[in-house]
Amino acid sequence: MNAPNKSGWKPEMNASEDGMHNGPATVTGNRALMLEEPLIFEIGHAETTGVDLPEISEGRSRLGSFARNETIGLPGLTEPETVRHYTRLSRQNYAIDLGLFPLGSCTMKHNPRLNEKVARMPGFADVHPLQPQGTVRGALEVINELAEWLLKLTGMHGVAMSPKAGAHGELCGILCIRAALEARGDAREVVLVPESAHGTNPATAAFANYRVENIPANEDGRVDLEALKARLGPDVAAVMITNPNTCGLFERDMKAISDAVHEAGGFVYCDGANFNAIVGKVRPGDLGVDAMHINLHKTFSTPHGGGGPGSGPVVLSEALSPFGPLPFTARTADGVVHLAEEENAAEFGHTQAFGRMTAFHGQMGMFTRALSYILSHGADGLKQVAEDAVLNANYILRSLEDLLDAPFAASGPCMHEALFGDQGFAEGLSTLDLAKALIDEGYHPMTMYFPLVVHGAMLVEPTETESKASLDQFIAALRGVAERALAGDESMKQAPYYAPRRRLDETQAARKPVLAWHEPAPPAGTPTLSEQGGS
Ligand SMILES: *Cc1c(COP(=O)(O)O)cnc(C)c1O
Numbered sequence: 001m002n003a004p005n006k007s008g009w010k011p012e013m014n015a016s017e018d019g020m021h022n023g024p025a026t027v028t029g030n031r032a033l034m035l036e037e038p039l040i041f042e043i044g045h046a047e048t049t050g051v052d053l054p055e056i057s058e059g060r061s062r063l064g065s066f067a068r069n070e071t072i073g074l075p076g077l078t079e080p081e082t083v084r085h086y087t088r089l090s091r092q093n094y095a096i097d098l099g100l101f102p103l104g105s106c107t108m109k110h111n112p113r114l115n116e117k118v119a120r121m122p123g124f125a126d127v128h129p130l131q132p133q134g135t136v137r138g139a140l141e142v143i144n145e146l147a148e149w150l151l152k153l154t155g156m157h158g159v160a161m162s163p164k165a166g167a168h169g170e171l172c173g174i175l176c177i178r179a180a181l182e183a184r185g186d187a188r189e190v191v192l193v194p195e196s197a198h199g200t201n202p203a204t205a206a207f208a209n210y211r212v213e214n215i216p217a218n219e220d221g222r223v224d225l226e227a228l229k230a231r232l233g234p235d236v237a238a239v240m241i242t243n244p245n246t247c248g249l250f251e252r253d254m255k256a257i258s259d260a261v262h263e264a265g266g267f268v269y270c271d272g273a274n275f276n277a278i279v280g281k282v283r284p285g286d287l288g289v290d291a292m293h294i295n296l297h298k299t300f301s302t303p304h305g306g307g308g309p310g311s312g313p314v315v316l317s318e319a320l321s322p323f324g325p326l327p328f329t330a331r332t333a334d335g336v337v338h339l340a341e342e343e344n345a346a347e348f349g350h351t352q353a354f355g356r357m358t359a360f361h362g363q364m365g366m367f368t369r370a371l372s373y374i375l376s377h378g379a380d381g382l383k384q385v386a387e388d389a390v391l392n393a394n395y396i397l398r399s400l401e402d403l404l405d406a407p408f409a410a411s412g413p414c415m416h417e418a419l420f421g422d423q424g425f426a427e428g429l430s431t432l433d434l435a436k437a438l439i440d441e442g443y444h445p446m447t448m449y450f451p452l453v454v455h456g457a458m459l460v461e462p463t464e465t466e467s468k469a470s471l472d473q474f475i476a477a478l479r480g481v482a483e484r485a486l487a488g489d490e491s492m493k494q495a496p497y498y499a500p501r502r503r504l505d506e507t508q509a510a511r512k513p514v515l516a517w518h519e520p521a522p523p524a525g526t527p528t529l530s531e532q533g534g535s
Contacts, residue, residue: 033091034500035088035091036500037085037088037089037092039517040075040077040085041075041517041519043075043077043081043085044074044075044076044077044081045075045076046071046072046073046074046075046076047076048076048077049076050076050077050078050079050081050082092500093306094443094444095305095306096108096109096110096111096303096305099442099443099444100443100462100466100470100471100473100474101444102443102444102445102446102460102461102462102474103444103445103446103447103461104248104417104419104446104447104450104458104459104460104461105198105246105273105274105417105447105450105459105461106298106304106305106447106461107273107274107276107295107298107299107416107461107463108304108305108461108463109276109298109301109463109464109465110301110463110465111301111302111303111369112301112372112373112376114372114376115301115302115368115369115370115372115373116369118368118369118372119365119368119369119372121368123138123139124138124139124142124364124365124368125365127139127364129359129360129361133337133338137335137336139364140329140335140336140337140338141335141336142364142367142368142371143161143329143336143338143361143362143364143367144329144330144331144336145371146161146313146367146370146371146374147159147161147313147328147329149371149374150294150313150315151315153279153280153283153382154272154283154284154285154289154292154294154315155283155284155285155286156283156284156285156289156292156315156316156317157285157315157316157317157318157321158315158316158318158320158321158324158328159313159314159315159316159324159328160172160176160313160314160316160324160325160328160357161313161328161329161361161362161367162313162325162327162328162356162357162358162360162361162362163293163311163312163313163314163357163358163362164309164310164311164312164357164358164362164363165295165297165309165310165311165312166200166271166273166293166295166298166310166312167200167203167204167312168293168310168312168357169293169294169295169312169313169314170200170201170204170240170269170271170293170312171204171207171208171357172291172293172312172314172324172325172357173269173290173291173292173293173314173316173320174191174204174205174208174210174238174240174269174291175208175325175354175355176291176314176316176320176323176324176325176354177237177238177267177269177290177291177320178208178237178354179323179352179354180267180319180320180323181237181267183323183352186265188234188235188236188237188265188266189210189211189235189237190210190211190212190213190235190236190237191205191208191210191211191212191213191236191237191238191239191240191269192212192213192214192215192228192231192232192236192238192239192240193205193212193213193214193215193239193240194214194215194216194217194223194228194241194242194245195214195215195216195217195451195452195453196217196221196223196242196245196246196247196451196452196453197240197241197242197246197271198242198246198271198273199450200271201240201242201269201271202240204240205238205240210237210238213231215227215228215231215239217247217453220249220408220411221245221247221249221407221408221411221419221453222245222247222249222251222252222253223241223245223251223253223257225253225256225257225260228257228260229260232260232261232263232264232266233264234264234265236261236264236265236266237266237267238261238266238267238268238269238290239257239261239266239267239268239269240269240270240271241254241257241268241269241270241271242270242271242273242274243270243271243274243278243284243287244274244277244278244415244416245274245451246274246450246451246459247408247419247451247453247454248393248408248414248415248416248417248418248419248459249408249411249414249415250277250278250415254287254288254289255286255287255288257288258287258288258289259288261288262288267290267291267319267320268288268289268290268291269289269290269291269292270284270287270289270291270292271292271293272284272292272293272294272295272299272315273293273295273298274415274416274417275292275294275295275298275299276298276299276385276386276389276416276463276464277386277389277390277415277416277417278386278415279299279382279383279385279386280379280380280382280383280384280385280386281383281386281387284315285315285317289317290316290317290319290320291314291315291316291317291320292314292315293312293313293314294312294313294314294315295310295311295312296310296311296312296313296363296366296367296369296370297309297310297311297366300369300370300373300374301369301370301373302365302366302369302370302373303369308365308366309363309365309366310363310366311362311363311366311367311370313362322349322350322351322352322353323352323353323354324350324353324354325353325354325355325356325357326339326340326341326342326345326350326353326355326356327339327340327345327356327360327361328345328350329361330348338361340361384464385464386416386464387464388464389416389462389463389464390413390414390415390416391464392416392462392463392464392466392471393414393415393416393417393418393460393461393462394413394414394418395462395468395471395475396418396460396462396471396474396475397409397413397414397418399471399475399479400418400420400475400478400479400482403479403482403483403486404420404421404424404458404482405420405421405422405423405424406418406419406420406421407419407420407421407454416461416463417459417460417461418459418460418461419451419454419457419458419459419460420454420457420458420460421454421455421456421457421458422434422455422456422457422458422485423455423456424486425456425485425486426485426486426487426488426489427488428488428490428493429485429488429489429490429492429493430456431448431449431456431457431458432448433485433492433493433495434458434481434482434484434485434492435448435458436492436495436496436503437481437484437485437492437495437496438477438478438481439495439496439498439499440495440496440497440498440499441477441480441481442477443474443477446458446459446460446461447459447460447461460478462474
């Protein structure tokens with residue numbers, strides 16, 4: 001650390017004290033390129049600033065009682081100090097650009113650099129949502145062309161481009177369903193959700209004021225069709241189904257499920273987060289789906305997680321399309337138009353929009369990236385994406401099933417993710433311990449304890465962008481930690497050993513997050529930050 005450290009902060013652990021690195025302790029707590037970094041409040045000073053501003057001339061403030069009467073208390077750092085702080089922190093993150101990211105259900109695939117190049121073109125990167133339409137015709141063409149591709153790939157009728165993530169898209173789809181039901185004066189109250197559903201599904205239904213009821217899974221990890229049929233009735237507004245499901249399996253009965261739901265007067269919502277496994281192979285429209293969100297940031301490679309915002313367009317059936325939210329785009333004889341107002345939309349027969357999901361059109365930067373991805377792959381390339389994603393997941397499943405419990409491996413190949421359970425782990429060792437040991441091996445852990453239908457679940461999604469060499473390396477690492485868990489290697493309980501921080505209390509962090517920094521009590525006699533002008 002080169003910044004003075006006013007809080008007396010000390011690195012949590014010096015690895016050499018553990019005897020792991022066989023070297024002397026360092027003064028800084030750094031270990032060569034493994035750099036320790038305090039919080040920005042601990043290195044910055046409220047009384048300094050990185051920029052020179054002219055003195056404020058005495059003027060009449062119009063803020064009245066809103067005027068600030070204390071200092072703002074933000075740490076002042078110079079530009080190089082700021083850049084270094086965030087660069088140092090960024091080096092402690094795992095990223096898809098560093099290695100295989102097996103987080104199941106998240107489709108952490110490589111983000112092709114071509115997409116980035118296209119998204120950075122000034123004509124796309126610099127557009128403003130309030131610019132006159134005549135000056136953004138190219139951007140509107142991009143939105144519309146992407147919309148057309150999504151419709152072609154899904155076999156659906158309409159698409160709402162504006163939702164900004166998968167969960168936001170789910171809400172959009174459920175609100176379309178609610179609007180369609182209300183339009184026919186039908187006050188249904190229940191949304192059915194299978195046991196294996198992603199947590200966002202019941203959350204969305206509850207948020208939209210529906211009562212959520214579970215549908216059990218059958219022996220082989222799929223929706224129990226008979227149980228579903230038995231529950232259908234005049235109070236069921238919709239069924240929300242993920243296909244392929246979160247056990248990594250294709251719902252073979254999807255068409256029969258849709259037919260039964262439609263016959264009972266309900267709608268079918270498909271969670272399309274797993275579209276990567278079937279893109280170019282199966283059209284959800286052919287399976288009777290009424291609404292499905294597509295995570296552009298999963299299937300179509302736009303960055304996500306720490307790397308960028310999501311984008312969750314929702315494709316809609318003919319029955320739901322009239323209720324889709326504003327704004328949307330439409331092709332006219334003079335090019336693509338952006339329809340943001342009710343009266344304009346009505347000219348295009350779109351008279352029943354339920355409202356809007358966002359202020360503007362959605363995530364432009366993700367649209368350009370997704371379209372660039374689609375066009376660079378082409379129809380054949382997209383089909384190969386699905387095939388290779390499924391092949392890679394099956395390679396992982398078959399390479400580990402002799403060691404790890406693979407509850408559905410006997411029912412045939414998986415789709416794009418391989419699911420394992422903790423059966424056979426030595427007493428006292430858990431999936432969490434295995435995941436922490438995997439961090440020491442240099443991998444982000446897989447999705448854990450989800451889906452809930454498998455004890456100690458580990459959901460591994462390699463995606464198609466990993467080479468065989470990269471898969472083999474990951475498999476070797478996973479086999480290594482699995483063997484330790486089976487053999488009862490107690491040292492795993494203390495893992496990770498080599499991460500910048502050791503085992504954290506994640507429950508505490510999630511339930512009681514500490515979101516504000518408070519200056520620690522200074523040693524007696526030192527002026528406090530607030531006495532120096534900070535707060
Ligand atoms: C990722 C995911 C979602 C939610 O999408 P976000 O973009 O994270 O809001 C919903 N369902 C499934 C199955 C997912 O994997």
